[in-house]
Amino acid sequence: MKSIKLTCLLLSVLLLSLSSLKTQAQSHQQQRSDSVFLAIKKYIDQRNTSLIYASGSEAYKKVVNEKNLNVFFEKEIYPLGRIKLSSFDGLDNAISRYKLVFESGKLVFSFALEKENKFNSITFTPFKSIIFNKPVPVATSNILKSVLDRQVDSIARQYIQKSNTVGLSIGILNNGMMQTYGYGEIEKGKGKLPDANTIFEIGSITKTFTAIILAYYANEGKIRLSDPITEYLPDSLSANPELQKIKIINLSNHTSGLPSLPANFEYRGMDRLNPYKSYNEKMLLANLKTCKLRSVPGEVYAYSNQAMGLLGVILERVSGKTYEQLVQHVITGPLKMSSTYQQLPPLLSSRFVKVYDADGDETKPWDFDALAACGCLHSTVNDLLLYAKANIKCESSSLSSAFGLSHQVTFSKGPVVGLGWHLYQVKDDKYYWHNGGTGGCRSFLIFNIEKEIAVAVISNAEVDVDGVARGILKKLRSS
Missing domain, CATH: 3.10.450 (Nuclear Transport Factor 2; Chain: A,)
Structure with a gap:
């Protein structure tokens, strides 16, 4: 032995x-x-x-x-x-x-x-990152007191425990009450939870603001949805017969036939981590002079950042205001959405998160020029819930009419679309929604007018939050 x-x-x-x-x-x-x-x-x-x-x-x-x-x-x-x-x-x-x-x-x-x-x-x-689960539960403001608290937590954890996510802000409007939850961090390693007033990039949810501004000015008689877009563009662009086919409404419901991005969007010297920053109106109009459509306007849905960006340029020309001023004048000012801006004022900058890419590495926030109307806004879950609440019921008659017009179906051959909003039908329940994404944030907003419920979710990582919002909505529908 x-x-x-x-x-x-x-x-x-x-x-x-x-x-x-x-x-x-x-x-x-x-x-x-x-x-x-x-x-x-x-x-x-x-x-x-x-x-x-x-x-x-x-x-x-x-x-x-x-x-x-x-x-x-x-x-x-x-x-x-x-x-x-x-x-x-x-x-x-x-x-x-x-x-x-x-x-x-x-x-x-x-x-x-x-x-x-x-x-x-x-x-x-x-580089392809390996995604794994974080070894310990991330911090949260969720006190896990109610059934809804626990349901939200179970859904949020499936997202926030992934190694490539950082922070998550959730807002719920239900029975006239607003509830908000924060998970993770606004900056890696700092341990500070996001709250209802933490500012994120909301990306393409901006498009719904653009659509409502369009509806507002259409109701004012300043622009007509059936107008050809060439009526609002320099005369030199009218020489392109392709543009003569596009109506204003086609820009707002993604049926213009314009490609998602202009042909000259990528150019030498472009910052790929901040791609919209230097794309100006001169470049946009130069591209439109020779652009070719991919489908007959009004016939095919094809999501287009270029179309919505162009709509913003047209609305600036109609109103004499910048896009930032339009948002403030028509929507955020009247609704007292005090944290929603294109360019954050210095006093709000400290509430803006650090942003992270799909691998969880810090990246650049996005800046916008000519295509601002497709995705430039920053906001909070508090402001998004105010926005959703006003879409459901608004005391301002002019703004209420604009919301109402934006909710009307304008295209139904494929996805059902209003002006800017996408529609999601579950039996007899109709939901209006839009999501958003930048290089370092993801967002989702959805609401139901009859049930008076809404869910807003924003994160500071390039990892989709659609599943989180839809999961919470499903729990609300069944409660």
């Missing part, structure tokens, strides 16, 4: 020694890789392909010439900007991987080394 125990002990020591040697070898390999990686990272930021090429082995240089390598970096890598963050991502079969977060994208950089610390292969591939 002693002999067996001694043999087992020696075997254990041997295995531990081998494991230690393997760990030491991997550690040494990573140290070598790190030194080469840091040099190449510096060269990428300097846009110095010659020094990157010089870091390659002779075997590599026999396969790839410097001119071709330079073309690759100039076309695929340098346009992403400087490297903001980097981290070791693993070592497999002598190939080292590093995650690179550029100013305008993310890649995995992989390479293998020869003995003299020269790489004999390099590759760049799209």
Whole structure:
């Protein structure tokens, strides 16, 4: 027995020694890789392909010439900007991987080394994050007192416990009462819960504001839904027969035939993490001069940011006001929605969240120019509930008429659409909804006029919240 125990002990020591040697070898390999990686990272930021090429082995240089390598970096890598963050991502079969977060994208950089610390292969591939559940429950303001509290919590946790989500703000209007819940953080690592007055980007929910402004001015007689859009655009655009077919109503219900984005939306120097910022009216009108429609106006639903952005430009021309002023004048001022803006005033900026992409990495908030009307607004769940409540019942007669017009069905061959709003029918119950998304936020708003219920959900990560809102709505319908 002693002999067996001694043999087992020696075997254990041997295995531990081998494991230690393997760990030491991997550690040494990573140290070598790190030194080469840091040099190449510096060269990428300097846009110095010659020094990157010089870091390659002779075997590599026999396969790839410097001119071709330079073309690759100039076309695929340098346009992403400087490297903001980097981290070791693993070592497999002598190939080292590093995650690179550029100013305008993310890649995995992989390479293998020869003995003299020269790489004999390099590759760049799209980064794909591994999504897992957070090990402990995230913080919440939900006190779990009522049945609804517990239902909301069970639904919210399916979302907020994912590793790539950060914060979640939920608002419910039911039986004339507003209830709000916060989950997670407004900024990673800070431990501060979002609340009902935390400001997020609401993305395409903005389109419903644009539609209601249209309805308001249509009721005022300043614009007609049946007017050709060319009546409100520079004369030079009338020469494009495609535009003559589009009516104002087609811009609002996504039946214009215009592509989702203008053909010249992507251009050299565009910031891919803040894509709408520099797209101005001059560029929009230049594209419209030669644009081709993808379908006959009024016949096919095809979601279009370009169409709604153009509608905003037309409404600015009709009113003489900027889009920001239109929102304040027609909607947020009368409804006392004090936290809903395109450009946040300095006093409100401290309530604006940090925003995160689909991998949970911090990213840029979006700014808008010519296409503001398709997605520029910031708001809170408190303001969105005020907005939904006014859509359900509004004391202002002019605004009530505008809401009513926006709710009327304007297209039903496919998704059912009003002006801006999408309609969702469950038996005899009709729900009006819209969701939204930017590079770092997701939102969803839905309400029912007869039942006087509404659900608003916003998050500060590029991870859809549609399921959260619809899950809560289902619980409200069954209660």
